[in-house]
Amino acid sequence: MKAGIYNGIKQIEMKELPRPTAGDNDAVIRVVKAGICGTDVHAYLAGGDDVGIHAGSQFGHEFVGVISEIGKNVTGLRAGDRVTICPTTRRSESCGLNSTEIADMTGAFSEYVYVENARAGYNVFVLPDSLSFETGVLTEPLSVASHGVAIADLKGSEKAVVYGAGTIGLCAVAALQNKGIRDIIVSDISDSRLEVARRMGAVAFNSKDGGLIEFIKSQWGVHTGNSSEECINADVVIDCAGLPFIVNEFIDHAKTLSSLIIIAVHGKNVEISPYWVLAKELTLKGSRGYTPEDILTAIRTLDDPSCRLGEIITQVYPHSQLCRAFEQACDAGNSIKVVIDYGK
Ligand SMILES: [Zn+2]
Known part of the structure; x- marks a missing residue:
């Protein structure tokens, strides 16, 4: 898969990495759209160590996608489900990272994201059919x-x-x-x-x-x-x-x-x-972070036809132009939320 790698200030590399595979309790999600967060921009402009994005890592934590592979023990989720995740509980803390690092190195700027011990309503959230990926990508912020x-x-x-x-x-x-x-x-x-x-x-x-x-x-x-x-x-x-x-x-x-x-x-x-x-x-x-209930509230809010939050998406770039998308996201006067579209 093509993976966006953070290599330090103003250094993003597109690298070929093996696609993650799901163990019996896990899920792999094909990313459809990803948002560039202020945290990502901070890492790009000023260094990522203080926000849990370390050089050489995949990064990006705001995304929506489709489950491409699901472990046989996972209930309530199926391959093909349209989902988003809770990046802070994407992996268990026993993996040696703290929850900030687990979140901020999720890998939303890569084609596939791995979720360990996938649980519906805990770290994986199915999107209603009526909620488009275009606005669903705003679930995390x-x-x-x-x-x-x-x-x-x-x-x-x-x-x-x-x-x-x-x-x-x-x-x-x-x-x-x-x-x-x-x-x-x-x-x-x-x-x-x-x-x-x-x-x-x-x-x-x-x-x-x-x-x-x-x-x-x-x-x-x-x-x-x-x-x-x-x-x-x-x-x-x-x-x-x-x-x-x-x-x-x-x-x-x-x-x-x-x-x-x-x-x-x-x-x-x-x-x-x-x-x-x-x-x-x-x-x-x-107010720090969010709970699964907050994520469900966010999904319901976006799914309400009266919600106008889609207005904040100012630019959409194809995945192949990830670096250009970051330059745009740094131009705070002319952008609010910059989105990466993997289908483009
Ligand atoms: Zn964010």
């Missing part, structure tokens, strides 16, 4: 956002602010909408990304010159807090941007009992005021 929305524990009538209109921020919009939430403001500094948020039904705000808090107040009114402080009328704020000012912008302007869900990876520490966290009874929650 949408699972990340669905987890953040799940732990926010929303009722469906809340108002939500999303920082960041990249893949995860826009996935958060779809996950919130799937929960019934209609009042969503998305903040970013890229007009083209904000345009996608708008097409998905969110209110978009370009915060390159600041002013987000005033904008939220102008849209949803001003809320007065316990200590007569002025607050924004948002129930949940989802951080999909990872910028250091966000945590304090939330604490300074949040209304009583609201929450901040941190999905983005922050590279810097910030100093916060525990006093205001107490005074406003704020919740700060971190």
Whole structure:
């Protein structure tokens, strides 16, 4: 099979490798479409060791495909099933890798992916016939956002602010909408990304010159807090941007009992005021990865005809142009989600 190999910064090689074979408990999946994740781009631009992608390895973890071979002990899955997987449980941790490495070296940029101890609804998920591969390929990033929305524990009538209109921020919009939430403001500094948020039904705000808090107040009114402080009328704020000012912008302007869900990876520490966290009874929650339930939620969300998340796919490249696809994915101003199409 043709396998996309990560060889270090700006080095991707297409190599001929033996096609994996399924043991009695395993599955082999022929990849149909794969998405380039921010993690993959990070490895390509800055090195992969800190994100679990080591030189000489297959990589890529967002994909959909068809089961080409299934072990005789596997129940509930058949050759020919259209599926996606949970990359973090693709192999048992006894293989010597941690779950990040297991996920990030899945090999979605290779023609076939191997799943050890394949279990339906645990590490392999059958896609409904009504869900196309074109949008099904977004299941993994949408699972990340669905987890953040799940732990926010929303009722469906809340108002939500999303920082960041990249893949995860826009996935958060779809996950919130799937929960019934209609009042969503998305903040970013890229007009083209904000345009996608708008097409998905969110209110978009370009915060390159600041002013987000005033904008939220102008849209949803001003809320007065316990200590007569002025607050924004948002129930949940989802951080999909990872910028250091966000945590304090939330604490300074949040209304009583609201929450901040941190999905983005922050590279810097910030100093916060525990006093205001107490005074406003704020919740700060971190959201890491996803559960099988989040993956099922993501599949249901994408399968809903009202879901507009397909809008985030900006370019599709054939597998033979994997390197060009990566160069495109690095051009953040002109791409959101870049997809590899193995049929092209
Ligand atoms: Zn990803």
